[in-house]
Amino acid sequence: MFDFLTEYDILGAFWVTVQLTVYSAIGSLIWGTILAGMRVSPVPIMRAFGTAYVNIVRNIPLTLVIIAMSLGLYQTLNVALGGGTITTTNFRLAVLGFVLYTSTFVCESLRSGINTVSVGQAEAARALGLNFGQVLRMIVLPQAFRSVIGPLTSVLIALTKNTTVASTIGVAEASLLMSEMIENESDVIGLVFMTFAMGFVILTLPVGLLMGRVAKKAAVKR
Amino acid sequence: MRFSRVLRTGALVAAVGLTLAACGQPNSEEDANKSLVQRAEDNGALTIGVKIDQPGLGLKKPNGSYEGFDVDVAKYVAKELGVEEGDIEFVETPSAQRENMIQKGDVDMIVATYSITPERDKAVDFAGPYFLAHQDLLVREGDNSIQGAEDLNKNKKLCSVKGSTSAQNVRDDFAPNAQLQEYGGYSECLTGVENKAIDAMTTDDTILAGYAAQQPGKFKLVGAELSNENYGIGLRQGDSEGKQALDEAIQKMIDSGEWKKAAQKHFGPAGYEVPEPPTVGEVVE
Numbered sequence: 001m002f003d004f005l006t007e008y009d010i011l012g013a014f015w016v017t018v019q020l021t022v023y024s025a026i027g028s029l030i031w032g033t034i035l036a037g038m039r040v041s042p043v044p045i046m047r048a049f050g051t052a053y054v055n056i057v058r059n060i061p062l063t064l065v066i067i068a069m070s071l072g073l074y075q076t077l078n079v080a081l082g083g084g085t086i087t088t089t090n091f092r093l094a095v096l097g098f099v100l101y102t103s104t105f106v107c108e109s110l111r112s113g114i115n116t117v118s119v120g121q122a123e124a125a126r127a128l129g130l131n132f133g134q135v136l137r138m139i140v141l142p143q144a145f146r147s148v149i150g151p152l153t154s155v156l157i158a159l160t161k162n163t164t165v166a167s168t169i170g171v172a173e174a175s176l177l178m179s180e181m182i183e184n185e186s187d188v189i190g191l192v193f194m195t196f197a198m199g200f201v202i203l204t205l206p207v208g209l210l211m212g213r214v215a216k217k218a219a220v221k222r
Numbered sequence: 223m224r225f226s227r228v229l230r231t232g233a234l235v236a237a238v239g240l241t242l243a244a245c246g247q248p249n250s251e252e253d254a255n256k257s258l259v260q261r262a263e264d265n266g267a268l269t270i271g272v273k274i275d276q277p278g279l280g281l282k283k284p285n286g287s288y289e290g291f292d293v294d295v296a297k298y299v300a301k302e303l304g305v306e307e308g309d310i311e312f313v314e315t316p317s318a319q320r321e322n323m324i325q326k327g328d329v330d331m332i333v334a335t336y337s338i339t340p341e342r343d344k345a346v347d348f349a350g351p352y353f354l355a356h357q358d359l360l361v362r363e364g365d366n367s368i369q370g371a372e373d374l375n376k377n378k379k380l381c382s383v384k385g386s387t388s389a390q391n392v393r394d395d396f397a398p399n400a401q402l403q404e405y406g407g408y409s410e411c412l413t414g415v416e417n418k419a420i421d422a423m424t425t426d427d428t429i430l431a432g433y434a435a436q437q438p439g440k441f442k443l444v445g446a447e448l449s450n451e452n453y454g455i456g457l458r459q460g461d462s463e464g465k466q467a468l469d470e471a472i473q474k475m476i477d478s479g480e481w482k483k484a485a486q487k488h489f490g491p492a493g494y495e496v497p498e499p500p501t502v503g504e505v506v507e
Binding site for chain 1: 341
């Protein structure tokens with residue numbers, strides 16, 4: 001009954017899922033932090049860009065974002081992101097799509113964290129002669145990050161599960177293998193589903209537990 | 223106070239659960255055990271699963287009606303079972319849910335490019351086959367660089383729907399060196415071929431013919447018979463009376479010439495040569 005498990009490279013597929021998640025997480029953390037900086041910056045045009053970007057991209061369904069990467073960027077504009085083969089191109093396009101999308105959520109989490117840092121801190125820092133960048137980098141963001149580890153974990157877990165959307169442009173991750181197995185092993189569909197559901201739980205549960213601990217340790221005691 | 227709240231929540235959850243469970247089985251136990259023939263006779267109506275997004279086979283039109291070869295076959299066999307066209311309820315059956323929907327009794331039968339395979343045969347019964355399709359390649363009109371599967375190995379870009387048997391066949395057997403692009407649907411593949419981002423698209427020739435017929439003069443079929451797909455009508459396992467009735471109906475459709483007419487109507491415009499009808503009860507390996 002379980003012999004279908006050995007016929008397929010399930011671990012390999014989940015490895016692609018992990019890679020997608022890790023690259024996208026790093027990318028969205030960087031781009032999301034920059035966006036958050038823009039949204040609280042004193043320059044009106046940066047604030048406007050940050051607000052517009054977040055509100056537009058956040059409200060587009062992820063499937064559309066990912067398909068737009070493949071149909072719009074790759075097929076129509078011929079942007080292959082330096083990928084020589086279809087496989088690497090699709091992987092990079094998917095990561096780009098996830099970064100563009102997930103960074104909006106990172107930005108908003110971070111902004112709520114910035115709001116937890118009392119205004120007095122920024123004022124004191126400014127009184128010491130620090131400029132905006134320095135205030136953000138040295139005073140506000142370190143405290144903001146420590147208070148939003150919890151919400152960011154939720155974003156990370158959502159991202160892990162969102163990577164299944166990459167299968168719509170043919171990235172060979174877990175859910176693409178699942179479609180294949182459903183096609184071939186139609187007599188054990190229930191088991192196939194459970195296998196992949198388990199796989200995702202195994203990936204996300206430890207992340208949640210670990211990050212919960214980190215959040216507790218890192219929280220700013222007030 | 224706290225306890226009663228827990229109880230109330232529990233009762234609500236149980237009620238919702240029961241309602242959902244009841245929704246899962248629209249037909250009563252007794253009804254589900256009856257053969258297809260009996261159900262058609264008693265209810266005077268049938269629920270038939272079709273594809274709703276495949277031109278030429280099963281396509282839902284903006285006005286809510288359905289058209290395609292599969293739909294014509296469904297209508298014909300339903301009439302043979304004594305159910306008029308107006309009493310057929312067509313339901314979309316996505317590929318991944320076909321076995322499940324038959325087993326649960328959501329549909330009485332499925333006519334939706336349903337290839338007979340040993341794995342599926344374990345879960346449902348098949349009548350027919352009513353059509354013998356082949357995996358084929360669709361290329362741009364005027365592109366002569368692809369004549370068969372072996373040409374794909376020259377680093378050609380090939381597209382198919384994710385997880386499909388056609389995609390797996392190409393990767394594992396016909397052209398392991400071709401670059402395989404998988405998408406969620408055939409439409410994305412087709413735009414890719416049109417944009418020249420992709421060289422060819424592959425799946426059953428019937429499906430390809432349907433797409434090619436939608437935009438005449440843009441695409442053509444290569445005619446490489448890469449596999450045999452025996453389309454059957456899926457029905458609940460163990461319903462031998464229903465299977466026999468369906469087999470007879472299909473045979474009658476072939477003998478009466480209706481089969482040829484329907485095939486010509488839906489596949490003809492693409493320049494796809496309608497093959498001989500299959501022998502009912504004989505699955506071509």
